[in-house]
Amino acid sequence: xxxxxxxxxxxxxxxxxxxxxxxxxxxxxxxxxxxxxxxxxxxxxxxxxxxxxxxxxxxxxxxxxxxxxxxxxxxxxxxxxxxxxxx
Amino acid sequence: xxxxxxxxxxxxxxxxxxxxxxxxxxxxxxxxxxxxxxxxxxxxxxxxxxxxxxxxxxxxxxxxxxxxxxxxxxxxxxxxxxxxxxxxxxxxxxxxxxxxxxxxxxxxxxxxxxxxxxxxxxxxxxxxxxxxxxxxxxxxxxxxxxxxxxxxxxxxxxxxxxxxxxxxxxxxxxxxxxxxxxxxxxxxxxxxxxxxxxxxxxxxxxxxxxxxxxxxxxxxxxxxxxxxxxxxxxxxxxxxxxxxxxxxxxxxxxxxxxxxxxxxxxxxxxxxxxxxxxxxxxxxxxxxxxxxxxxxxxxxxxxxxxxxxxxxxxxxxxxxxxxxxxxxxxxxxxxxxxxxxxxxxxxxxxxxxxxxxxxxxxxxxxxxxxxxxxxxxxxxxxxxxxxxxxxxxxxxxxxxxxxxxxxxxxxxxxxxxxxxxxxxxxxxxxxxxxxxxxxxxxxxxxxxxx
Numbered sequence: 001x002x003x004x005x006x007x008x009x010x011x012x013x014x015x016x017x018x019x020x021x022x023x024x025x026x027x028x029x030x031x032x033x034x035x036x037x038x039x040x041x042x043x044x045x046x047x048x049x050x051x052x053x054x055x056x057x058x059x060x061x062x063x064x065x066x067x068x069x070x071x072x073x074x075x076x077x078x079x080x081x082x083x084x085x086x087x
Numbered sequence: 088x089x090x091x092x093x094x095x096x097x098x099x100x101x102x103x104x105x106x107x108x109x110x111x112x113x114x115x116x117x118x119x120x121x122x123x124x125x126x127x128x129x130x131x132x133x134x135x136x137x138x139x140x141x142x143x144x145x146x147x148x149x150x151x152x153x154x155x156x157x158x159x160x161x162x163x164x165x166x167x168x169x170x171x172x173x174x175x176x177x178x179x180x181x182x183x184x185x186x187x188x189x190x191x192x193x194x195x196x197x198x199x200x201x202x203x204x205x206x207x208x209x210x211x212x213x214x215x216x217x218x219x220x221x222x223x224x225x226x227x228x229x230x231x232x233x234x235x236x237x238x239x240x241x242x243x244x245x246x247x248x249x250x251x252x253x254x255x256x257x258x259x260x261x262x263x264x265x266x267x268x269x270x271x272x273x274x275x276x277x278x279x280x281x282x283x284x285x286x287x288x289x290x291x292x293x294x295x296x297x298x299x300x301x302x303x304x305x306x307x308x309x310x311x312x313x314x315x316x317x318x319x320x321x322x323x324x325x326x327x328x329x330x331x332x333x334x335x336x337x338x339x340x341x342x343x344x345x346x347x348x349x350x351x352x353x354x355x356x357x358x359x360x361x362x363x364x365x366x367x368x369x370x371x372x373x374x375x376x377x378x379x380x381x382x383x384x385x386x387x388x389x390x391x392x393x394x395x396x397x398x399x400x401x402x403x404x405x406x407x408x409x410x411x412x413x414x415x416x417x418x419x420x421x422x423x424x425x426x427x428x429x430x431x432x433x434x435x436x437x438x439x440x441x442x443x444x445x446x447x448x449x450x451x452x453x454x455x456x457x458x459x460x461x462x463x464x465x466x467x468x469x470x471x472x473x474x475x476x477x478x479x480x481x482x483x484x485x486x487x488x489x490x491x492x493x494x495x496x497x498x499x500x501x502x503x504x505x506x507x508x509x510x511x512x513x514x515x516x517x518x519x520x521x522x523x524x525x526x527x528x529x530x531x532x533x534x535x536x537x
Contacts (some may be wrong), residue, residue: 055517
């Protein structure tokens with residue numbers, strides 16, 4: 001009951017905060033965009049005969065994830081240092 | 088340090104550039120060869136009916152497109168086109184690449200028909216043959232072939248009763264039904280018959296993730312005369328346990344079936360109810376069989392019906408991403424909490440005091456399933472709204488890309504590149520990429536300054 005209450009209060013804030021977004025219609029992409037991605041996949045499938053596309057995708061995703069993690073950490077630390085009690 | 092970093096990225100992108108340039112070279116070299124060496128015949132495009140045919144050497148090359156024009160002034164079109172791989176020796180069909188029908192009664196204006204099908208490559212002893220069946224009111228006239236310009240060195244004309252005469256380029260054929268065969272070499276009397284029975288699973292799609300579902304969708308061509316035709320779907324977590332048409336014993340985990348109509352036809356769609364719950368996160372393999380149980384029906388007194396397998400579909404695989412609609416779904420009572428850590432069960436065997444404390448503790452401190460579900464619903468709702476929805480859609484579309492799938496629309500046949508030589512190159516590139524990544528990771532860790 002107590003945990004439920006706390007969670008409901010937080011939920012209420014989040015619910016109100018996200019209200020403008022939820023009033024928007026569902027996102028849809030133009031058919032051409034989806035076709036483009038699908039076509040890209042077909043060409044990548046061809047490239048996969050010679051180039052290990054799965055490996056390439058994994059490595060690029062790993063690089064982006066590591067860079068994003070470092071950036072996020074630095075952003076948090078920068079924000080903390082802006083607090084009055086922190087130097 | 089900065090210089091090292093720049094050198095690294097320079098080397099990385101240079102390697103990527105070399106890889107992509109190599110790939111494009113392979114692709115467009117193959118495409119250029121296809122276009123330049125094997126042009127399509129266009130000289131007859133102005134005639135009332137012109138068939139553009141593949142002009143290259145048939146063996147070892149792919150054939151992926153057929154075009155012909157129909158006279159817009161013709162009052163009625165009813166043309167059946169069959170293009171397939173046949174035995175060079177007797178013309179008997181090996182596989183049909185395309186079976187199409189144009190029927191435009193009293194609808195002038197259709198000027199171009201282009202049919203495409205998956206590229207294929209003939210092996211020794213196989214020929215490509217284009218059959219054009221005409222049963223029309225002037226739809227097929229003045230057919231012009233150009234044997235002298237291409238490798239189709241002969242064309243023959245057939246009626247329903249058999250071979251009529253060899254066909255002369257530019258000749259007009261008004262007999263119908265007609266049958267033309269374009270041959271690489273001397274034309275042999277073909278074995279004229281309907282396309283074979285075929286079945287394929289259209290849902291779930293191969294190599295996709297899907298929520299648990301209620302029905303398999305299939306599409307089949309049935310030409311054989313049958314007594315008790317049915318569709319069997321075998322599915323299992325291992326592909327090896329699903330029998331092939333040549334094996335009489337199946338040890339597949341699940342099987343569902345549907346008795347279908349004896350009516351023959353093309354591209355008949357049918358759904359087979361799925362009666363088994365699937366495990367979420369598990370990959371399954373499935374195959375459909377078009378079968379005839381003859382005089383002994385699927386459900387009946389016969390214990391050992393004489394099953395005739397008319398066709399079996401290609402094996403598909405799919406991964407169950409979550410719960411979904413099930414026709415006979417009886418959910419096992421489970422907690423609605425999203426994690427087992429949120430489940431607290433009070434032991435009914437405990438004493439009254441312990442049990443009471445447990446219930447009070449559970450009531451006051453443990454969140455109910457509905458609370459957590461509200462968060463889950465909100466997240467689902469937001470994931471469809473801009474701007475998150477765009478990321479979800481793009482992410483979903485990118486995740487659906489299957490690198491190992493064969494391209495269906497590309498006009499370039501790269502299957503001959505999949506030789507051991509290119510496998511070695513691919514493996515070497517794979518190792519190079521990982522080594523580069525490890526170097527990058529080390530340099531990143533070394534220069535990191537948190």
